[in-house]
Amino acid sequence: MDLLRFITAGSVDDGKSTLIGRLLYDSKSIMIDQLEAIEKQSKNKADGEIDLALLTDGLRAEREQGITIDVAYKYFATPKRKFIIADAPGHIQYTRNMVTGASNADLAIILIDARNGVVEQTRRHSIIASLLNIPHVVVAVNKMDLVNNSQDVYNNIVIDYAEVAKTLGLNDVTYIPISAINGANIVEKSEDFPWYEGASLLHILENVQVENDINHTDARFPVQFVIRPQTDALHDYRGYAGKISSGVYAKGDKVTVLPSGTTSAIKAIEVGGKEVKEAYAPQSVVLHLEDDIDISRGDIIVKTDNQPAVGNEIEVLLCWMDHKPLIPGNKYLLQLNSKTVRSVVKEITYKLDVNSLQQEAFPEKVGLNDVVKATIKTASPIAYDSYKKLRTNGGAILIDETSHVTVGACMIQ
Incomplete structure (x- = not known):
């Protein structure tokens, strides 16, 4: 159902x-x-x-x-x-x-x-x-x-x-x-x-x-957990657990791990503890790769012939959710799926009137419930899609580093 x-x-x-x-x-x-x-x-x-x-x-x-x-x-x-x-x-x-x-x-x-x-x-x-x-x-x-x-x-x-x-x-x-x-x-x-x-x-x-509505074309698999039992029975076991946010993965697919750009191929796919030949969004799976490479939580496994953008500067439409105003230069944690990186809001281009779609250019600060176009720079590269194309890999949140409260909802442009 x-x-x-x-x-x-x-x-x-x-x-x-x-x-x-x-x-x-x-x-x-x-x-x-x-x-x-x-x-x-x-x-x-x-x-x-x-x-x-x-x-x-x-x-x-x-x-x-x-x-x-x-x-x-x-x-x-x-x-x-x-x-x-x-x-x-x-x-x-x-x-x-x-x-x-x-x-x-x-x-x-x-x-x-x-x-x-x-x-x-x-x-x-x-x-x-x-x-x-x-x-x-x-x-x-x-x-x-x-x-x-x-x-x-x-x-x-x-x-x-x-x-x-x-x-x-x-x-x-x-x-x-x-x-x-x-x-x-x-x-x-x-x-x-x-x-x-x-x-x-x-x-x-x-x-x-x-x-x-589920995108089965652009394969995106954010890694949530690396499974390494390191027991005698499972000495060589290395699996990457998470939920396929979009697309389809099959055994033998050529894949790239982002943001590092390392390539490999899918050796096996597990769903519910059983090996399958193919898996698709929104299933939770464990992927096994042919090569023993460095992958950690927050990395994203994509098909080599279909990759998202990778960079450390993004433009977003941002809904501000905090009582403290947003001012250019403020630093926050940015979370995109399982990836969390430090970031700074570099510039606020305009504030959007959500009643008329009119734009107020370069507002000095942003208050609670305001929607703005902003540029965010991250401390390390992230792999992302535009929100319009792929909601599951184009929506992010900003988190206050001190209180860990979610202060902003981002739609990557």
């Missing part, structure tokens, strides 16, 4: 938490004790209805403010697929939270309040989805019950958003009218929209094709 990671995003009060609660409730993915807890907490509601938003608004302080502050992750499964949901905040000051939730997402659900249509935050979330190269987008027009399930209102929103999608280069966009509070078009197709010819939201999520 495959896995779909998706994020929900929208303006405040667009109904993201209610939508997720409805998905969990109507697909019978709620434990009895969870259901009893939210029923108890919902007693204060005047209409006596269960407040499904409580399933994602986990902290009392958040609920008292009426907003979801952090990224809430929920897990559920149907007979067809497993799901991980990230519920991102709608407030503009939580851009970093959406970036965190969307960084590994296969799909984004952009919620639009039918009464308000496409608003500034709709564009902002769509811009972030575009920057993070999320392959699939579902535009869910919510609260249709409050506009009398009007087809004209829905069609106008679809026309408006289509312009946004075209501008941002969002290719696979699906539109659906819903009412999260009533459960219309969430798990089952609703009769409230006789003019809507598409499927329910859950049907879309169960059937979206994510297998084709």
